[in-house]
Amino acid sequence: MNAENPTSYKHWVRYAQIMAQIGFASSTFFGFALIYLTMFGVTRNFGSYKYLLILFPTVGIFFATIEVVLYPNVYSHNSAYIFYSTDCPFGLQKETITKLLALYAGVYASTVSILAVQFLYRYWAIFQ
Secondary structure, three states: OOOOOOOOOHHHHHHHHHHHHHHHHHHHHHHHHHHHHHHHHOOOOOOHHHHHHHHHHHHHHHHHHHHHHHOOEEEEEOOEEEEEOOOOHHHOOHHHHHHHHHHHHHHHHHHHHHHHHHHHHHHHHHOO
């Protein structure tokens, strides 16, 4: 299929890669800014919540880095997700890419879990 074919999805893949690069740049910049402000700008003692505010952007930067390296695709069927990559970055073997995709899924799950913990903490802090 050529690029002019209306049934070709290659242009959508390129848009997704551009968005991943923009996400990597923005999450790295704003993540490091949040980490810096949390570590050196906050004078009030928040206890373990401060560590959670440092952990969340750190995991986000790591997640964005894996995404930019692998450019993973996700197929959703019923209640399952299949992660796959069409590229072999840096000449990596398939087994290594499979392990990196498993790491990607794990980092995604931990990001969602940390976000849920943040919402619970804020809910409890407001209604205490």
